Amino acid sequence: MPPSGRPRADARANRLRLLTEADAVFREQGTGASLEAIAKRAGVAIGTLYGHFPTRRALLSALMTERNEAVFAAGDALSAEPPDRALRTWIQLTVTHAATYSGLAALLADGTDDASSELHASCVRMTEIGDTLLRRAIDAGTIHPTTTSADLNTLTTACALAREHTTAEQADRLVAITFTGLLVRTSQ
């Protein structure tokens, strides 16, 4: 059972500094970075980090919270766009999101199926939004009707994973190629 009432002021400050430094370190070194290093940069002992975030994934999850909300909101807003443009923008959005830190895409990919992962809920939410946009695009007749929600997830995961091994430009080209592969082939 979590402690009730407001947390102590120093605890709040420590939590905030841990998140700030974790973001910086994960950006530089990926999600596998040393937790010791993060604690040291935040000016706290390693035990304090574990006190706030019992697992690496819990830390990552806390770090992604704000960003998640932004992506969810953007996804919902895409309902106003033309179906195929909306889907394409969504793919670009989620790929970039999953590539925030090197190593994150793999955790998100596994988080979709692993209900015990702290990242599971946000993965499910993303899948739902993607599914809505996908169905709309299929109904509009621009996306191949056999495309599944799982395809969309796999495709996003693949592009995000690949992004860790090439330039952003090359990764964008892959997104473009893959999206083209989803389109219904009409006489041009």
Place this chain on the structure above:
Amino acid sequence: MPPSGRPRADARANRLRLLTEADAVFREQGTGASLEAIAKRAGVAIGTLYGHFPTRRALLSALMTERNEAVFAAGDALSAEPPDRALRTWIQLTVTHAATYSGLAALLADGTDDASSELHASCVRMTEIGDTLLRRAIDAGTIHPTTTSADLNTLTTACALAREHTTAEQADRLVAITFTGLLVRTSQ
């Protein structure tokens, strides 16, 4: 300078058993598996493993040698096939190859650009074969002419990486989608 003449019989036997067990362990646990475990299963001390294979990549490289030759030969043989079918088969082949062990695709992706990697030479060779098949398919008019050799590498890497996070069926669907994205869009 390497030792001249034939290696000692026991050394040869150890090397062979190390390769056999490494293959089994990497298949089960991926390329990050414990080298201690491999040595133990092969019935030798950890120092013996390091004596034969100074780095994890050297061990992987030795492990891939035979398989590499098979893939190169298959790639060369594809010159006899219709250009687009040949390219598609090549993509499937290389994706499967890069997904032999979980974690291998990432090493191969980095090995292409890292000349100091023991896996570099085979990566370059694969790129060459892919490039030949790609140009032929472009010349035949079935593949979009702006497609580059780098696109092919990124695409293969992406599919192989994704394969570690889904079923083989789902991964095959991704290959199909991506390949469709390469095709010149004609009136069907």
Place this chain on the structure above:
DNA sequence: ACCTGAACACCGTTCAAGT
């Protein structure tokens, strides 16, 4: 209620001693 940091566990890598 929260923080500290020593202690423990685990694993990769090296190298002096042995055969």
Place this chain on the structure above:
DNA sequence: ACCTGAACACCGTTCAAGT
């Protein structure tokens, strides 16, 4: 020439003691 395995280094994680 090759093998052994103890020794070292490094890092993730826990938890008793402190404030």
